[in-house]
Amino acid sequence: MVLVYAENSDGKFKKAVLETVSYGKKTADLMGTECVALVLGNVDDAGQLGKYGASKVIQVNNDALANFDSQTYSKAISAVAENLGAQVVLLNQNSSGVSLTGRVAVRLGADCASGVNSLPSLDGANLQVQKKIFSGKAISNISLTAAKKVISVTGNTIQPEETGSDCPIESMDVEVGSAGVQVVSRDEQTGGPAPLPEAELVVSAGRGMKGPENWGIIEDLANTIGATTACSRPVADVGWRPHHEHVGQTGVAIRPNLYIAAGISGAIQHLAGVNSSKCIVVINKDPEAPFFKAADYGVCADLFDVVPKLTEAIKKTMS
Amino acid sequence: MKQLVCVSKTPDTTTNIKLAEGGKALDSAGVNYILNPYDEWYALVRAVELKAVAGGTITVINIGDASNDTVIRKALAIGADDAVRVDMQPGNALSVAKAIADHAKEGGYDIIYCGKESIDYNGSQVGAMLAEYMDLPYVGLGIHMEVEGNSATIKRDIEGGTETVQVNTPFVLSCAKGMAEQRIPNMRDIMSSKRKPIDVISGEITNTSTSISNYDLPAGKASVKMIDPDNMDELVRLLKEEAKVL
Numbered sequence A: 001m002v003l004v005y006a007e008n009s010d011g012k013f014k015k016a017v018l019e020t021v022s023y024g025k026k027t028a029d030l031m032g033t034e035c036v037a038l039v040l041g042n043v044d045d046a047g048q049l050g051k052y053g054a055s056k057v058i059q060v061n062n063d064a065l066a067n068f069d070s071q072t073y074s075k076a077i078s079a080v081a082e083n084l085g086a087q088v089v090l091l092n093q094n095s096s097g098v099s100l101t102g103r104v105a106v107r108l109g110a111d112c113a114s115g116v117n118s119l120p121s122l123d124g125a126n127l128q129v130q131k132k133i134f135s136g137k138a139i140s141n142i143s144l145t146a147a148k149k150v151i152s153v154t155g156n157t158i159q160p161e162e163t164g165s166d167c168p169i170e171s172m173d174v175e176v177g178s179a180g181v182q183v184v185s186r187d188e189q190t191g192g193p194a195p196l197p198e199a200e201l202v203v204s205a206g207r208g209m210k211g212p213e214n215w216g217i218i219e220d221l222a223n224t225i226g227a228t229t230a231c232s233r234p235v236a237d238v239g240w241r242p243h244h245e246h247v248g249q250t251g252v253a254i255r256p257n258l259y260i261a262a263g264i265s266g267a268i269q270h271l272a273g274v275n276s277s278k279c280i281v282v283i284n285k286d287p288e289a290p291f292f293k294a295a296d297y298g299v300c301a302d303l304f305d306v307v308p309k310l311t312e313a314i315k316k317t318m319s
Numbered sequence B: 001m002k003q004l005v006c007v008s009k010t011p012d013t014t015t016n017i018k019l020a021e022g023g024k025a026l027d028s029a030g031v032n033y034i035l036n037p038y039d040e041w042y043a044l045v046r047a048v049e050l051k052a053v054a055g056g057t058i059t060v061i062n063i064g065d066a067s068n069d070t071v072i073r074k075a076l077a078i079g080a081d082d083a084v085r086v087d088m089q090p091g092n093a094l095s096v097a098k099a100i101a102d103h104a105k106e107g108g109y110d111i112i113y114c115g116k117e118s119i120d121y122n123g124s125q126v127g128a129m130l131a132e133y134m135d136l137p138y139v140g141l142g143i144h145m146e147v148e149g150n151s152a153t154i155k156r157d158i159e160g161g162t163e164t165v166q167v168n169t170p171f172v173l174s175c176a177k178g179m180a181e182q183r184i185p186n187m188r189d190i191m192s193s194k195r196k197p198i199d200v201i202s203g204e205i206t207n208t209s210t211s212i213s214n215y216d217l218p219a220g221k222a223s224v225k226m227i228d229p230d231n232m233d234e235l236v237r238l239l240k241e242e243a244k245v246l
Helices: A015-031 A046-052 A070-084 A097-108 A216-225 A233-237 A268-274 A290-294 A303-318 B037-054 B066-078 B093-107 B126-134 B187-193 B232-241
Strands: A002-005 A035-040 A056-060 A088-092 A111-116 A121-123 A126-133 A138-144 A149-153 A169-171 A181-188 A201-205 A228-231 A258-262 A279-283 A297-299 B002-006 B009-011 B033-035 B057-063 B082-087 B111-115 B138-148 B151-158 B161-168 B171-175 B198-202 B210-216
Touching: A002 A015, A002 A070, A015 A035, A015 A046, A015 A088, A015 A121, A015 A149, A035 A046, A035 A070, A046 A056, A056 A070, A070 A088, A070 A097, A070 B126, A070 B138, A088 A097, A097 A111, A097 A149, A097 B093, A097 B126, A097 B138, A111 A126, A111 A138, A111 B093, A111 B210, A126 A149, A181 B151, A201 A216, A216 A228, A216 A258, A216 A303, A258 A303, A268 A290, A279 A290, A279 A303, A279 B232, A297 B232, A303 B232, B002 B037, B002 B093, B002 B126, B033 B037, B033 B066, B037 B057, B037 B066, B037 B111, B037 B138, B037 B171, B057 B066, B057 B093, B066 B082, B066 B187, B066 B198, B082 B093, B093 B126, B111 B126, B126 B138, B126 B171, B138 B161, B151 B171
Parallel strands: A002 A035, A002 A088, A035 A056, A056 A169, A088 A149, A111 A149, A201 A228, A201 A258, A258 A279, A279 A297, B002 B057, B002 B111, B057 B082, B082 B198, B111 B171, B138 B171
Antiparallel strands: A121 A126, A126 A138, A138 B210, A181 B161, B009 B033, B138 B151, B151 B161
């Protein structure tokens, strides 16, 4: 049995969670078994996970799970996995997943692979998964041979697939202990485009912008297509843009469908954070900019001329 | 305050990755190794800052053979008091976390730090595993920390924002950009690091069932398609019809 921990964000499922349920269904089909989703806390409409491949949803409601804590959450996930005899436990590789995946693996005495980015292949009872390493400069093929396996899945690895209909929900009581980490407050961006790690469209700019006052054309382009804005490290370091916009090896790693980069030369550390983008458009007036080698489409011209033209061309197709 | 900082040795960020033994291994020829930046810039420097106000000691722990002593000396130059090297091949994250836990359980540490990931295998696994082996609270992706007595208030990255949490010592923390600023050790620090002790202890690989069977290099991009700057309609058409991303 494949157990998918379906994280909810204030009672709702993000797209990445639906992807992981679909990933779980495909893994279960490969193994000739079923896929069960686990929900911790209150969720409207948890049965919808059936559409994405869960045969049932296990719901654990416990006051101790009101706020995220890796100890109580990993106890709950591991206890349900043991109750159901799960052979594979799947999680999302995100800010909570990085705190849970290793813990659950240790609790279950399981093998562990984090941040995988392809569907598994089956070799007898063993699973083979792929993960990018060296920030995308190489790929490791990981073999998991223990009886239990814990895997966290990188966002945008597959798309959610609606294959079924709503499934039944069963509640289960498990021991979760008490939380050692108390959440004091959260400061989340509300409304606006998706946060960078989850964004499907990203428009980014770098030193070629010459100053923070010139960012209007980047924001216009981003607003036109509903993209999230990002920047290169030097621009964040000098304070032209906020640090949370910095994409690259030491900033946010992104994997959008479309990444448009204007005035960024494409240093290896920048490429490391963006090389999982499905399609890269580079706008740079320097024909020698290394970024062109990593791009799908390139425009070699002054960005102050090209970016507004691109925005206009997109607007034309929308009207 | 007794602090432990877990540090690993990684190829530097500009390393060109090449395969060896038909993809069974990575080619280490000509690779320049450094202290993992997340362990050094953020975790270790924050521990040094905290020691300056709270006193106590900082120990760094590393898993590997004697060739790692160079990066361990760097950590000592930045401000750790002593080091422990578990003399074993790192194997996988489970084995590394277990080896650190076996030492840390006896150490009575108040705060145990890791970087948010190593820049080679990008696993982000050891911290959470270590916390579980030690049955301690874990705060992942910390970007700011204030400590008062045995209580720490930590800001951590979440998707599209931050979360502020409170935790009492002892706990395990992973550090991301923002937790501290990189420090360059001066000549006196470097000289004095040579006199600081590195305690070498034995360890063993405890998990062999998770392993990397082989490596691949990513498929290269087809060559870039250059678009006439005066024809953005063409770029929009390609993004819609060829790449299908708009």
